Amino acid sequence: MAKDDYYELLGVGKGASDDELKKAYRKKAVQYHPDKNPGNKEAEEMFKKVSHAYEVLKDPEKRAAYDRYGPAAFEGGGGPGGMPRGAGGMGGGFHDPFDIFREVFGQQxxxxxxxxxxxxxxxxxxxxxxxxxxxxxxxxxxxxxxxxxxxxxxxxxxxxxxxxxxxxxxxxxxxxxxxxxxxxxxxxxxxxxxxxxxxxxxxxxxxxxxxxxxxxxxxxxxxxxxxxxxxxxxxxxxxxxxxxxxxxxxxxxxxxxxxxxxxxxxxHELFERQDDNLFCEIPIKFTLATLGGTIEVPTLFGKATLKIPAGTQSGTTFRLREKGMPSLRGGHQGDQLVRVQVEVPHSLTSEQRRLLEEFARVSGDANEPTSKSFFEKAKKFF
Ligand SMILES: [Zn+2]
Ligand SMILES: [Zn+2]
CATH class of the missing domain: 2.10.230.10 (Heat shock protein DnaJ, cysteine-rich domain)
Known part of the structure; x- marks a missing residue:
């Protein structure tokens, strides 16, 4: 593709004001608009070129980059001597030229x-x-x-x-x-x-x-x-x-x-969406996690009851079937995934402390499976 001079394409001088640019573009766009030149490939090509030139020059940052680096900065992948992509705040492609045509003319x-x-x-x-x-x-x-x-x-x-x-x-x-x-x-x-x-x-x-x-x-x-x-x-x-x-x-x-x-x-404050599934994190008491029970869980479709089995570990994820997002095409509905976070009390009353100390005493060295395997592996370091 030949490196056209954008100012020349629009027929303005390098010092043209925004207003002059817009007027010049308007004139060229009307001249080359495909509706006025049906089947004329050259006119269509020119229409695209002037639209592209205008899109670059109307943006002060892009215009400054153009003035420094020329059209090479805006065409293709910026080969040798071109400008690195993304430099000068120009990342991303250009719109369909017809869009900016509408931007300039369509709304007003x-x-x-x-x-x-x-x-x-x-x-x-x-x-x-x-x-x-x-x-x-x-x-x-x-x-x-x-x-x-x-x-x-x-x-x-x-x-x-x-x-x-x-x-x-x-x-x-x-x-x-x-x-x-x-x-x-x-x-x-x-x-x-x-x-x-x-x-x-x-x-x-x-x-x-x-x-x-x-x-x-x-x-x-x-x-x-x-x-x-x-x-x-x-x-x-x-x-x-x-x-x-x-x-x-x-x-x-x-x-x-x-x-x-x-x-x-x-x-959303509570839910995170991933495709059709919803994720949420819910804190539960350590006694509930230990003894088991049920909790009420918010869903987008009202409350649901979730059974917490005795001995639930922190971080366990439960699945509430079909409480996620419906599929746009109908039929399938996603799930809600609830991750429980076991909360350890921050402070204890003297009675709670007494009971927990009693609990610790009767528990003795009774090893839970997870800590048992950990301490077995750790033995060789002692
Ligand atoms: Zn006439
Ligand atoms: Zn009228």
Whole structure:
């Protein structure tokens, strides 16, 4: 891959401000966007290159590294003379260029759609809305039992006033006066003449006579939207839920995008999750461990009774079947694993002391199996 100069790709000088970079990128992105150049591999390649260049230069740290090391720092594995990976805070790969395209244009009012479709407000084929991502944090209980959550977020919705057409009610669609319907205009740059998409109609060739006053011809407006999300039992951090058609509205009859809800599960005070199993540690009295008995154990599904056999050692793990996390696909349910920690009293009353001393006296040298084997092995050191 040729080492392109990122500033040249964007058509800006080395001292360009953030604003100039963004403007320059916007211009190039519109020019090369695949939707405007269907099937044109070169345009797609350029679109990726300018997106990549912008992604590097918009980040002050990456830009500084680029200024020092050049494009080699951002391409491939950084061969000889390249920059060590991870240096300069650049670890990790780059996003899909379409993502940053959305970042720059997708979320804000108007954005690229103003430029691509201008006052024209729509075209026959329409343009699909972007997908959106919503990060949602839930508790472990919610992950175990499933939940219903109301989320609220801002997105482009179809403009109510013009019904998404971008045309002021009663206004007609006319041939674009700037390009006279061609969708392109000719520019002369010195000795060469080139064509570019008509900025007035965004290359469509027609525009509405009067743009809708509510959406300024975009056909969409930004609104806060509420949505109920059903979270199925068994989800984990990183689970993605897709809500079809709940992304951004399309333009001029285009399909709406999808909404992706990306889940993260909060850490729990008692339970640690490992796949479908839950782990917890429970302290028990040394008398209970010695004599045996039952204890009540918290689970995500209410209390459970756990039998502690006489002579239970500290660190023993018990399994409560099917008290773990349900499987997302249904059917199987994980277990809860309870590790008991035998607690030795920190202080004794005089009566407790007397009884324990009595216990020690009657126990004498009676060897428990574990200490017996230890002392046998230790003998040779004495
Ligand atoms: Zn409108
Ligand atoms: Zn035009």
């Amino acid at each position: 009012g108007g954005g690229i759609f103003d430029e691509m479709f201008g006052g024209g407000g729509g075209r026959d084929s329409g343009r699909d809305g972007s997908d959106l991502r919503y990060d949602l944090e839930i508790t472990l209980e919610e992950a175990a039992r499933g939940a219903e959550k109301e989320i609220s977020f801002r997105k482009h919705v179809s403009c109510e006033r013009c019904d998404g057409t971008g045309a002021e009610p009663g206004s007609k669609r006319i041939t674009c006066p700037t390009c006279r319907g061609a969708g392109q205009i000719r520019r002369s740059g010195g000795i060469i003449t080139f064509t570019q998409p008509c900025p007035a109609c965004g290359g469509v060739g027609t525009k509405v006579e009067k743009a809708c006053t509510a959406c300024r011809g975009d056909g969409r407006v930004v609104r806060t939207t509420k949505l109920n999300v059903r979270i199925p039992p068994g989800v984990d951090t990183g689970s993605r839920l897709r809500s079809t058609g709940n992304g951004e509205a399309g333009v001029a009859g285009g399909h709406p995008g999808d909404l992706y809800i990306v889940l993260s599960v909060k850490e």
